[in-house]
Amino acid sequence: MAVYTEVTDDALNAFLAHYDLGRVLSFKGIAEGVENSNFLLHMEAGFFILTLYERRVKEGDLPFFIGLMEHLAQRGVVCPQPVPARNGEALGRLAGRCAAIVTFLDGLWLRRPLARHCGQVGEALARMHQAGADFAPRRPNALSIGGWPALFEIAGPRADEVMPGLAEEVAAELGKLRGVWPSELPSGVIHADLFPDNVFFLGDRLSGLIDFYFACDDFFAYDLGICLNAWCFEPDGGFDVGKGAAMIEGYQRVRRLASKEVEALPILARGSALRFLLTRLVDWLNVPEGALVAPKNPLEYLNRMRFHQNVGSARDYGWSA
Amino acid sequence: MAVYTEVTDDALNAFLAHYDLGRVLSFKGIAEGVENSNFLLHMEAGFFILTLYERRVKEGDLPFFIGLMEHLAQRGVVCPQPVPARNGEALGRLAGRCAAIVTFLDGLWLRRPLARHCGQVGEALARMHQAGADFAPRRPNALSIGGWPALFEIAGPRADEVMPGLAEEVAAELGKLRGVWPSELPSGVIHADLFPDNVFFLGDRLSGLIDFYFACDDFFAYDLGICLNAWCFEPDGGFDVGKGAAMIEGYQRVRRLASKEVEALPILARGSALRFLLTRLVDWLNVPEGALVAPKNPLEYLNRMRFHQNVGSARDYGWSA
Numbered sequence: 001m002a003v004y005t006e007v008t009d010d011a012l013n014a015f016l017a018h019y020d021l022g023r024v025l026s027f028k029g030i031a032e033g034v035e036n037s038n039f040l041l042h043m044e045a046g047f048f049i050l051t052l053y054e055r056r057v058k059e060g061d062l063p064f065f066i067g068l069m070e071h072l073a074q075r076g077v078v079c080p081q082p083v084p085a086r087n088g089e090a091l092g093r094l095a096g097r098c099a100a101i102v103t104f105l106d107g108l109w110l111r112r113p114l115a116r117h118c119g120q121v122g123e124a125l126a127r128m129h130q131a132g133a134d135f136a137p138r139r140p141n142a143l144s145i146g147g148w149p150a151l152f153e154i155a156g157p158r159a160d161e162v163m164p165g166l167a168e169e170v171a172a173e174l175g176k177l178r179g180v181w182p183s184e185l186p187s188g189v190i191h192a193d194l195f196p197d198n199v200f201f202l203g204d205r206l207s208g209l210i211d212f213y214f215a216c217d218d219f220f221a222y223d224l225g226i227c228l229n230a231w232c233f234e235p236d237g238g239f240d241v242g243k244g245a246a247m248i249e250g251y252q253r254v255r256r257l258a259s260k261e262v263e264a265l266p267i268l269a270r271g272s273a274l275r276f277l278l279t280r281l282v283d284w285l286n287v288p289e290g291a292l293v294a295p296k297n298p299l300e301y302l303n304r305m306r307f308h309q310n311v312g313s314a315r316d317y318g319w320s321a
Numbered sequence: 322m323a324v325y326t327e328v329t330d331d332a333l334n335a336f337l338a339h340y341d342l343g344r345v346l347s348f349k350g351i352a353e354g355v356e357n358s359n360f361l362l363h364m365e366a367g368f369f370i371l372t373l374y375e376r377r378v379k380e381g382d383l384p385f386f387i388g389l390m391e392h393l394a395q396r397g398v399v400c401p402q403p404v405p406a407r408n409g410e411a412l413g414r415l416a417g418r419c420a421a422i423v424t425f426l427d428g429l430w431l432r433r434p435l436a437r438h439c440g441q442v443g444e445a446l447a448r449m450h451q452a453g454a455d456f457a458p459r460r461p462n463a464l465s466i467g468g469w470p471a472l473f474e475i476a477g478p479r480a481d482e483v484m485p486g487l488a489e490e491v492a493a494e495l496g497k498l499r500g501v502w503p504s505e506l507p508s509g510v511i512h513a514d515l516f517p518d519n520v521f522f523l524g525d526r527l528s529g530l531i532d533f534y535f536a537c538d539d540f541f542a543y544d545l546g547i548c549l550n551a552w553c554f555e556p557d558g559g560f561d562v563g564k565g566a567a568m569i570e571g572y573q574r575v576r577r578l579a580s581k582e583v584e585a586l587p588i589l590a591r592g593s594a595l596r597f598l599l600t601r602l603v604d605w606l607n608v609p610e611g612a613l614v615a616p617k618n619p620l621e622y623l624n625r626m627r628f629h630q631n632v633g634s635a636r637d638y639g640w641s642a
Binding site: 006007008009010012023024025026027028029030031032040042047104105106107108110111112202203 | 327328329330331333344345346347348349350351352353361363368425426427428429431432433523524
């Protein structure tokens with residue numbers, strides 16, 4: 001949740017004057033989304049979301065994200081649609097930030113997803129992977145194995161403040177994964193952050209995906225590993241193999257995993273636990289001035305990483321041939 | 322801005338099952354309102370606001386606030402309308418809190434109001450005073466002169482942490498005001514918190530009032546004093562007499578001030594500056610665990626209080642006979 005930037009009346013009106021959406025009727029900060037400032041925008045033309053892109057989103061990456069949302073929506077993936085200004089551009093500037101208006105997407109994110117929801121998430125993830133196959137722009141994943149040492153350089157020296165011995169444990173894991181990380185797996189555009197708060201449901205039906213601001217090129221199965229981490233652990237820390245099975249089955253209903261993807265899944269899930277452990281650690285140790293969001297506990301992902309270390313094969317996630 | 326309470330899927334669905342509003346389509350925390358948790362609620366029947374009442378709002382007072390909004394709306398004051406559940410009750414329980422659904426009110430609050438806006442605020446304030454004349458329930462103002470000593474008891478001992486000498490200055494002001502506070506002035510239901518973020522505009526026209534959770538019985542002119550404080554000071558601390566004149570004229574277009582109200586205005590404005598100084602001081606010194614809202618600087622109101630101390634008569638606020 002976040003509204004980091006104050007928008008003055010004059011600035012808002014000047015910005016909206018570039019759009020064909022009629023008069024502004026309401027403008028309210030939304031307490032969701034960690035990275036950017038989001039506002040509910042009611043215009044005569046309807047309800048929209050106005051996003052101001054903050055710190056972690058690089059300006060140069062925005063055309064990739066905006067283009068991807070347009071591309072996916074054209075191929076039936078329900079996601080927010082960028083609304084172009086009269087000059088045809090979906091990206092503008094407001095209050096010193098890059099800003100975009102996207103369509104308002106109905107749906108609720110689930111605070112307590114069940115196995116049947118995980119199945120639909122797996123399916124939607126696979127559909128997104130397929131729909132992105134002919135998306136031409138490229139964006140390397142800065143938060144995959146190549147980017148972790150840089151994160152560890154920032155967070156490592158103070159990691160033991162969070163838990164004694166953490167720095168050593170992370171360093172060892174980095175070294176271990178470097179030796180076993182796969183190099184040749186089916187890949188393409190992945191969501192890379194498909195947590196429950198980024199998936200909307202209407203009743204029990206998945207209704208749309210949001211927040212493509214970590215999307216990038218990487219292994220499809222790595223995206224599945226992220227989702228196993230994000231959806232299939234219980235509040236008490238245990239892995240729910242029923243949810244994992246539902247998710248993997250859902251995924252395979254749309255896109256069959258190759259045997260080397262199945263084989264690599266434990267390492268990929270393990271790496272994705274390390275990825276969130278590292279970014280959360282950086283955030284935990286560097287809460288920005290005036291932040292309205294409590295940073296998330298990094299140790300949740302330490303526990304998940306340890307779980308994956310003990311996984312023998314994809315069967316432990318619920319995969320079956 | 323605030324979302325203090327997490328609402329689970331099951332709890333939300335159970336709560337909404339009591340209403341005739343169709344299926345829930347969207348549910349988002351809103352980053353506005355300091356006292357309560359507010360959510361944008363899109364139902365098949367339309368857009369609404371769901372409020373969970375937090376700490377400072379007493380449960381026993383809620384029927385007063387809900388009843389007042391209904392009463393005022395019936396008399397043409399545009400404000401959110403409580404939506405009753407099927408059992409006829411507008412107040413329910415959700416996530417351990419009292420909760421109510423109110424209609425979604427279009428309009429934007431002005432970050433930088435101008436004199437012409439202040440005129441409309443004065444007018445709307447007077448209309449609210451008139452519309453509330455036949456509202457029967459009573460609610461004494463716990464945050465008027467009788468309640469300030471209790472606030473000072475909480476904040477006084479640590480006031481000098483905020484500014485050396487502050488405790489002494491506030492104590493002296495409390496004593497001074499006790500001696501000169503008026504006792505017989507036209508009174509009735511007042512808003513008591515009509516700050517810019519509680520007044521909506523569509524374009525340049527005032528479109529509605531929100532947040533009646535400080536409403537109570539007190540002098541009408543005290544409410545005007547609060548508005549002079551809330552609307553007519555510039556960011557640099559100076560009082561804008563053009564705004565004051567517009568506000569008082571606007572008020573008098575609807576309801577003429579009696580001469581003793583005009584006479585008492587400087588003391589009432591001074592008292593209202595002290596009231597916000599005291600409550601902000603209490604908040605400043607007691608930021609609750611997990612608060613998502615930065616407390617407002619109390620010293621802003623010290624400067625306003627000092628300004629009022631040097632006011633000779635209501636003419637200094639822009640009043641003219």
